Amino acid sequence: MSTGTFPRIVATDLDGTLLSSAGTVTARTRQALQAARAAGAEIVFVTARAPRGVVEIARQAGVTGTAICSNGALVYDVATDEITASSPLAPETARKVIEALTQALPGVGLAVETGRNVLAEAAYTRRVEHDLASYLEVQSVFDGGRPIVKLLALSPAHTADEMYAAVAEAIGDLAEVTYSGVEGLLEISAAGVTKAVTLDRLCAERGVAAGDVVAFGDMPNDLAVLLYAGAGYAMGNAHPRVLSAAGHRTLTNDEDGVAVVLENLLAGR
Structure with missing residues (x-):
């Protein structure tokens, strides 16, 4: 400037x-x-x-x-x-990313941000207090075919830095992996997003x-x-x-x- x-x-x-x-x-x-x-x-x-x-x-x-x-x-x-x-993550890509996540981080909890709600599987135990009304409990993040704006991966046993180091290479250029301050939480978007x-x-x-x-x-x-x-x-x-x-x-x-x-x-x- x-x-x-x-x-x-x-x-x-x-x-x-x-x-x-x-x-x-x-x-x-x-x-x-x-x-x-x-x-x-x-x-x-x-x-x-x-x-x-x-x-x-x-x-x-x-x-x-x-x-x-x-x-x-x-x-x-x-x-x-x-x-x-x-710019959502394609379901077929999300499945590949989830496979890499579960291999690298056994027991990882999964959720999906749809843009209007959070679809949370049972192992995804994180809840944001002011946003509780937006959480929907699902058997699978693919239930209902809603857009996968952001895939969320939770592992309370790890720091976000540890999780990133464990999965970044495995996911490679399939998707964008990052984190924003919540310990044990990775945020995954479509490649290039x-x-x-x-x-x-x-x-x-x-x-x-x-x-x-x-x-x-x-x-x-x-x-x-x-x-x-x-x-x-x-x-x-x-x-x-x-x-x-x-x-x-x-x-x-x-x-x-x-x-x-x-x-x-x-x-x-």
Whole structure:
């Protein structure tokens, strides 16, 4: 980004990044986002969350417009509550991925994010308290033929880093494997589907160059976005892989790290 110019897109992760550890948007962060919008920037949430997990955050932040959800598999219009683009994992590919998962991680629990619900097999015991109404218990994640927006793999006996190391080579280029902060949980999308790829498509539609994007994130699923953007900021609380690879660093999410950067950019215009 050129000195004295303000980014055209502010692309930010939510959990561990924009949100405090209490899961809220602070007054300082909301004010910084509103000032960025007034300066001409579009605020784009780029998150592992499904659309239903974005609505309340958008309200707190005073943000409307487009959100990139489910690690890039969905594009969501916040104002109209419409999913405008979807890139699901093909069922036949999902079966191959599951075979690799169960061989590498015996006893792994499986669930599927459909975009509107979570289909959870018995061994998938994780539940997000504010999202309980969206869980459907199924014998198999393939029940009902619903879209596999994101395949979720849970192994409470392992860290996400351990799981990734165990399955990444076996899955190879069948699908995108990543994780976003929940221990023992991998998130798997269709091959070529990442936050960065979907953000690039959105930028192209708007005629925005990557150099005119500032991005924020904290976990491995954010890294491609941070490397794509003209200025990519790792949060002070970020995963070691992100801290070592990102070009810039800010304060932690609980220190309003996103707001601090935006305030400084606004002051330097």
